[in-house]
Amino acid sequence: MRILYIEDDSQQASDVAAMVEREGLVLDHAGNGAHGLKALGGGDYDVVLLDRMLPDMSGIDIVSKMRAAGSEVPVLMVSALGRSENRVEGLDAGVDDYLAKPFAADELLARLRALHRRASGEGSSAIILFGDMECHVKARAAYRQGKHIALSPKEFELFRYFMQNGGEVVTRVMLLKDVWNLDFDPQTNVVDVNVGRLRRKLEQGFDSPVLETIWGSGYRLRAV
Structure with missing residues (x-):
């Protein structure tokens, strides 16, 4: 670069x-x-x-x-x-x-x-790598340290979005627009609930947390 x-x-x-x-x-x-x-x-x-x-x-x-x-x-x-x-x-x-x-x-x-x-254009490749995680876009599969993580369709869309923006702060507005295709805030906790589910699946059984909340801003996927 x-x-x-x-x-x-x-x-x-x-x-x-x-x-x-x-x-x-x-x-x-x-x-x-x-x-x-x-x-x-x-x-x-x-x-x-x-x-x-x-x-x-x-x-x-x-x-x-x-x-x-x-x-x-x-x-x-x-x-x-x-x-x-x-x-x-x-x-x-x-x-x-x-x-x-x-x-x-x-x-x-x-x-x-x-x-x-x-x-x-790497974000649209067949496999996105970030830290110890892998996102297989076409197969719609998620892995951490080589272990398959079972995700629902919406959780996978969230995971792919975070992987495409690895290391960056992602706001609720960005997630509503790009993952839920909403140009307005529905005034629900749909984002927080789904991010919470994804976080648990990505971190359960592993030593290091990877999905952090940035208070007042949004969320960030960390490389460990």
Whole structure:
């Protein structure tokens, strides 16, 4: 994976570069928006990691210019502004994912890998692998540590969705829209009940939990 990181804080950029390069990834750094847009025009990047507040233009402006120019490179925006309205503004501008500062290295890496998988089409492959879990899409089968996990049809759809977004926070709204095909909140606990059932099946008999609740946000599938 080749990453472009647009960030004016040189120390932050250096720290992130060390994180991703330890994982065998390639990161190029641009210190402001203008340099970032220029690099995008001449480089073949898999993911853009974009700071929201830059000295010459905002990250929102940058992603808007990218999308207006036809660029479909996935963008992960990072910002100290982590309120829901800040996230919504970024997502409306064309950001693919939004991560509030400060962030943990493992979460950043998981989100970068998830964006890359989705962009490269790996999420729709016959088998999705994440951590010690396997999702056999065509066979509609779930495995953990090689052990088959019996799931109902809806539980399998949930499992596949979490596997396609491994390491990312998945909200109730996302699940209602993409798993239940609902564009509104029915004001029931249908999501919580089904996620609870899936969690029990994925974790019963295993030492490590894999499906965690992120209070106030949603759920996240962890690699162990």
